[in-house]
Amino acid sequence: MSFKTGSTQIDGSINIDGSIFQWQQLFSGGGGGGGTGDVAxxxxxxxxxxxxxxxxxxxxxxxxxxxxxxxxxxxxxxxxSIGSNIYMTGGKILYLSGSTGQIKYVSDELNLIGNNIHLNAATNIILEPFAGRVNILSDVSISSDLTVSSDIINPGMPNASTNYTVYFDTTTKKLSYADAPSGGDVDISTLSIESYVNTSTYYDSSIRYRTMPEPSTGFGSGNGAEGLFVNFKAANTISSYYCGYIDTGGRIALADADASNMMPAVAINTTGSSLSAGTNYNLLIYGVVRNTAWNFAIGQPVYVGLSGEVTTTMPSSAPDCVQVIGRTVSPDSIIFNPSPDFVVLK
Incomplete structure (x- = not known):
């Protein structure tokens, strides 16, 4: 055995097999007095x-x-267990990684990555940036109340503005959020949801009925109907824009002005196609109807025809039935308001 260090201090024992059993400290270094060095x-x-x-x-x-x-x-x-701070200098990255997610901090940016990220707080979760906004890039599902102390802005909308109005789009039949359209059936001063009937209902419980600028009902081009609808089950075939009565089984059946047992008419088929027996349909019982196939004189009473059609020609032969079901407001539009009574001609 040989020693080639400047000094050797052994406070333990040297074993025959060459090992050193150290009781206190093992020093390796130059100068004979310990200090710095390597143990290799x-x-x-x-x-x-x-x-x-x-x-x-x-x-x-x-x-x-x-x-x-x-x-x-x-x-x-x-x-x-860390009793003090952890500092990452020189642009280094700190990862806290799992099998499907990680927490990553680099260049003053904190990323939470995972299939699901849960933020659970006993009282409140507060998102409070020092400057800028809390940006949400995708859909958000919130199962409880959402309280926002500032504006909610969608920068993807043209001219994104907090003055946008929530309104009901009459084409898509959905709520929309953008610059409120002017005129029409939308109240641009508050939230207005246009219903499927001929009114718009507001938060103050007021109701505004559809206006009818002469000589049309304001439907634009094409057929249409607005008003009160009731769901019926069809008893037989009823053609589009023909009238129906309630049969003894409680179903809607084709009305017929020359048979008193098939009167009075209570509804009109405005679905745009014929009804099939045994199928349920929403049929108009009161409202405004436009059918471009009609060509009536304006302001005339309308009746149930001998085949259940809408006509301005009053039935005139016994034992025909006379029932007024509305009045024309334009050549192709009527107010459908069927009388509950009818007269049988003798």
Whole structure:
């Protein structure tokens, strides 16, 4: 055995097998008085209080049971208790990773990545940026109340503005949020939801009925109907814009002005196609109807025809039935308001 250091201090024992059993401290350095230096080995253990740090022979070390270091990655498999701050300098990245997600902080940006991210708070979750906005890039589902102390703005809308109005789009039949359209059936001063009938209902419980600028009902081009609808089950075939009565089975059947047992008419088929027996339909019982196939004189009473059609020609032969079902407001439009009574001609 030989020693080639400047000085050697051994407070323990030197064993015959070449090992050194260190009781207190092992110093390796120049100058004979200890100091700084290296303790190097190809493989083996350094132990203290029965905890071993093992040299694995490839430059890496492992401590039992949880600590490893392979010159690039410091890995701890158990719990880590940190009594002070962790600082990452020089643009380094801190990852807290799992199998499907991670927390990543780099360049003053914090990313939460995962299949599901849960923020659970006993009282409030507060999103309060120092400057700028809280930006949401996709859909948000909220199962409880949402309180917003400032504006909600959708920058994807043209001229995004907090003055936008929520309104009902009569084409898509959905609520929309944008510059409120002028005129029509939309109240641009408050939230207005146009119903499927001929009114618009407001938060103050007021009702505004559809206007009818002469000589049309304001439907624009094409057929249409607005008013009160009731769901009926059809008893037989009723053609489009023909009238129906309630049969003894409680179903809607084709009305017929030359048979008193098939009167009075209570509804009109405005679905745009014929009704099929046994199928349910929403039929108009009161409202405004436009059918471009009609060509009536304006302001005339309308009746149920001998085949259930709408006509301005009053039935005139016995035992025909006379029932007024409305009045014309334009050549192709009527107010459908059927009388509950009818007269049988003698």
């Amino acid at each position: 080995w190809g493989s083996g253990n350094v132990g203290s209080n029965n905890q071993l740090i093992t040299a694995l022979g490839d430059g890496s070390i492992a401590a039992e049971p949880n600590l490893t270091y392979d010159l690039s990655l410091f890995s701890v498999n158990g719990d880590v």
